[in-house]
Amino acid sequence: MKTLAYHRPKSLDEVFDLMASSEDAAYIAGGTDLLVSGGASPPTLISLRSVPELMGVDETRIGAATPVADVARHPGLAASHPVLVAAARRLGSEQIRNVATVGGNLCRAAPCADLAPPLLVLEARAEIVGRGGTREVPIDEFFAGPGETVLAPGEVLAAVRLDPPRTGAQGRFLKKGRVRMDLAIASVALLVEAEGGRCRRIRIAAGSVAPTPLRLQPVEALLEGAELTDEILEEAAALAAATVRPITDVRSTESYRRRIVGVYVKRGVAQALAGGEA
Amino acid sequence: MTLDISFSLNGAEVVVGVRPHQRLLDVLRRTLGMTGTKEGCGEGExxxxxxxxxxxxxxxxxxxxxxxxxxxxxxxxxxLGADHQLSPLQESLVARGAIQCGFCSPGVILSAHALLDRNPNPSDAEIRDALVGNLCRCTGYVQIVEAVQEAADRLGSESDV
Incomplete structure (x- = not known):
């Protein structure tokens, strides 16, 4: 099926009018996923590239239409939320990052979405708009399954909202791909606050190891308040491996994914404690 | 349904009729006959x-x-320069043996060109990162990275003069 109509609305009102008047329409943003699916493109596409309400990026709000490259190269975000910038830099190639959008990465709801684990550990919120107005949903509740989100038909992800950075929090993003631009075999983001080797607060999330990007709360509970010794990190790695629910597919196997998530939790905490770049 | 759109192509304004399912690649190669841009995988790899x-x-x-x-x-x-002169980057690629079958070369050159525009003095790691999205099945990349480095050095010393 070929696309028969391609609309480029210039406002959210126009977006909703077009969606309401079409039975077979789908939204398109950067299109770097949608256009790969070959012959099966929807007959009507509504482009979200030229909608001002979805644009703009700063340290508190990232418009959904923001290209991933604009996050990867944002000096303010690099200072405030380096774990997100680190993940943006590892998404695809420069060609993909220049076009793929933050909103598209989340709304496709792939388990491997590179921006999801860092946004989960930052406890970001999804700003969702529809005809009826705006609502906010914690990113943790945004993903409903592989390719599924909590967006109601016609609703649009307008932006991702970020809290101010927490003092002393050290973030890390680790990603395993066959080659550098691949989709993740597994990925881990974490945000650690530690004092004198003791973990005060930690947030951990993993990608490509469950039907949705996943917060690893049992591992967080194990580590919070604990002395971050080699022994407890071994225990955390084993618990992370047991907590995730990966599958075997063309990219990797269930057992390898469990193992790499454990290794990345351990390695990520150690790197975060050592300081330096996310 | 064909829509007329206008855009700037290599500095010249063009108007072309475009159908909703067409890709920029189709318009460049088929409508405008600009075959320097190649189609490889067709899926962004x-x-x-x-x-x-x-x-x-x-x-x-x-x-x-x-x-x-x-x-x-x-x-x-x-x-291409006015008198069909290659750019310094292209000359470096030729001189370093970074062009073999040539199919990836237009893409490699444009990726490296964009890199040098935003970062005139890139490290080896930055060059490799900028070229992650350009597959070359001939050279093994080493010559390409060296050539981009050489071009950066040449361009840097020229602008110092």
């Missing part, structure tokens, strides 16, 4: 179709043609 849109590299195979309206596109043809 290989980078053979790399072009610049408003100075940024994109895969023309994943770019809806209608989105190009009002924008500025540079293809490999656009880098």
């Amino acid at each position: 290989c980078g053979a179709c790399t072009v610049l849109v408003d100075g940024r590299v994109v895969n023309a195979c994943l770019y809806p043609a209608l989105e190009i309206e009002g924008r500025s596109v540079t293809t490999i043809e656009g880098l």
